[in-house]
Amino acid sequence: MTLDDRATITDTVVRMGWYLDRRDWDGLRGLFTEHVFTDYTDLWGGQPREGTVDQLLSTTAQGSWRRTMDGLEATQHLITNVLVDVDGDQARATANVLGVHRLTNPHGSPLWTVGGTYDFGLNRTGAGWRIQAITYRISWVDGNQQVLFRAAMAAAAEAA
Template sequence: MQAEIIDVVNRIGLMADRRDWQACRDVFSDHVETDYTSLNGGQPTSVNADDLINGWKAFFTQTFTTIQHLIGSHVVTITGDRAICLSNFQAHHVYLDTQKGTWTLGGFYEHTLVHTAEGWRVNRMKMTWTWEQGTRP
């Protein structure tokens, strides 16, 4: 069961890197709470998963030639049909505008998942930024 949860979490970054937006969308429940407050301030938001993926698609396609998310050191806690997966991450971004160079971000994720008839799905994703190098968008 832990391997299934880790696979779901890993698919988010890998499928976004490959720009396989449908495969990326498939790991989320229909509504997702996202929390990027450590990087951007503000408040966590609840979004429709299709809107989340369409936003990522537009942002990544219009801003970067390539991206690579490395997610690892997973620690999974399962309680019935719910799970939490804590992971380290490093995300490297290469700008379309070569004058901007690159942006690399690191920290950790907390993904909350629910078990459905289709398998494990992410319904909450919190990114905690701890360091960065390069030009922030």
């Protein structure tokens, strides 16, 4: 593994949080492979998902990032302590993540905060390192989880 690989992979996974918080959907799209595996079952239950990056960032798909994030007033995702392992054109990166989600609502605190770890699978492509898979492992939660549910409902109503 070269230092350039390590730096580029670290930059890619950190940019994911940066772009998400700024709702930079084109920037996010550029960080992923065309097909993406996501596993948030530790947080939401259900099953891991596989689909296109466009489905992940859709305004209408159930469980899509954009559908939920567009309904929030603000978020801040801090992705830190990135550890990288490279094997040829494949890489794994693990990182701590702290996500703060804000939405004023009539049913409790406007904040929902979650801490945990990400495990990323990345592929080297002609355009550079791209995220192919994300698994989230929860460590702790604080606040009002209704913030995310209300944001998803508001975004879905707006998209309809």
